[in-house]
Amino acid sequence: MTNTIAKTSAVMPSLPHILIEEGVRAALKEDLGRAGDLTTDATIGPDLSAKVSLVSREAGRLCGVDFARSSFALAGAGLAFEAFKKDGDVLAPGDEIARVTGNARAILSSERVALNYLCHLSGIATTTAKFADLIAHTKARICCTRKTTPGLRAFEKYAVRCGGGANHRFGLDDAVLIKDNHIAVCGSITNAIEAARNYVGHLVVIEIEVDTLIQLEEALAAGASTVLVDNFGINGLKEAVALNAGRARIEASGGINIDTIKDVAETGVDYISSSKITISAPTLDIGLDVTLG
Known part of the structure; x- marks a missing residue:
């Protein structure tokens, strides 16, 4: 795909x-x-x-x-x-x-x-526009996170869109993001993805976070459509994109700032999420x- x-x-x-x-x-x-x-x-x-x-x-x-x-x-x-x-x-x-x-x-x-x-x-x-301009030559899009000012989330996410960025989920109730602690309790990536797929409706997006290439391969084998690769580094992101081979959407996250986002985007990821564009702006x-x- x-x-x-x-x-x-x-x-x-x-x-x-x-x-x-x-x-x-x-x-x-x-x-x-x-x-x-x-x-x-x-x-x-x-x-x-x-x-x-x-x-x-x-x-x-x-x-x-x-x-x-x-x-x-x-x-x-x-x-x-x-x-x-x-x-x-x-x-x-x-x-x-x-x-x-x-x-x-x-x-x-x-x-x-x-x-x-x-x-x-x-x-x-x-701030969002500065990030977006640096990656305009790539396919990647800069996204916000749930790290927003309490009570102002909808407004701050609107501001991200005005700056040329994209919104991640608005809260815990509009999408599934399976993180490391969910995986640890469920027992495996496969179990977590299958449990989420059986629980939510077909219109709810399911994304899973992985920390290693081995976890990425398991997530792809389980049919994940979006995978968040966390703190992979530039070389790790390149390997992740190559391993994915277009099967899922890849989101990069972790330690991304104005100095690193261009290199991250040029690895071929689809999305880049950073709290820097909201709580640090x-x-x-x-x-x-x-x-x-």
């Missing part, structure tokens, strides 16, 4: 608006607490207007425009939000992402949540410039 993997798509990823609104609403409630924005209410008159520009301070990949839009919308003052960029766009320093006009109190009380989401998600998208510097209206 020969695996063909589409590297790009003309359709940009999206998130249900209700998920965005729920996340933003929770963040605003956390920030406003029990008494609201004491600083803004004490220093800014209730009828004062302002115009705000959200501006990128550095180059990167944008993600989180609708989170910012929702932050200002939930401020409850009928603020006008005009976006000039969309998620997935490449940013240069000084690019204006969006402009908000209206009640100054409402803007200043919701700006931090808007910027928190924009900076965090754009940082993930930017630095934020993108996006600022807010205000002028009185």
Whole structure:
């Protein structure tokens, strides 16, 4: 079996608006607490207007425009939000992402949540894009893992897609990934694969992790369609790809970073998973410039 993997798509990823609104609403409630924005209410008159520009301070990949839009919308003052960029766009320093006009109190009380989401998600998208660009000449795709910020997994995985990456499973409930401890308890790779196949429906993906070429051969003999080869090293990955001979999809994982991903991709693997693109991604510097209206 020969695996063909589409590297790009003309359709940009999206998130249900209700998920965005729920996340933003929770963040605003956390920030406003029990008494609201004491600083803004004490220093800014209730009828004062302002115009705000959200501006990128550095180059990167944008993600989180609708989170910012929702932050200002939930401020409850009928603020006008005009976006000039969309998620997935490449940013240069000084690019204006969006402009908000209206009640100054409402803007200043919701700006931090808007910027928190924009900076965090754009940082993930930017880091993912750096990884993806390094392997664009190969068939491999960079994937995220379940190592995400608690409560933000769907958002961070969306940011990975905006950066040109692919998503691994979202949780324990949407795919089977048989790891070394499962194999140890089951007794063998074959037993684990057969047990999983008998338990789940035909639409559930079953992947198994292996640590050696001998385990890889057993997994392939048992009919595994996707195999995660963990900490194989470059030469080990080349041997694994040769042994596989197109029978299954091969995912490389373990210790992969910005300095090693190109060599890993050139071994011929199909997927490369790394937590570096989510939990280790630095934020993108996006600022807010205000002028009185």
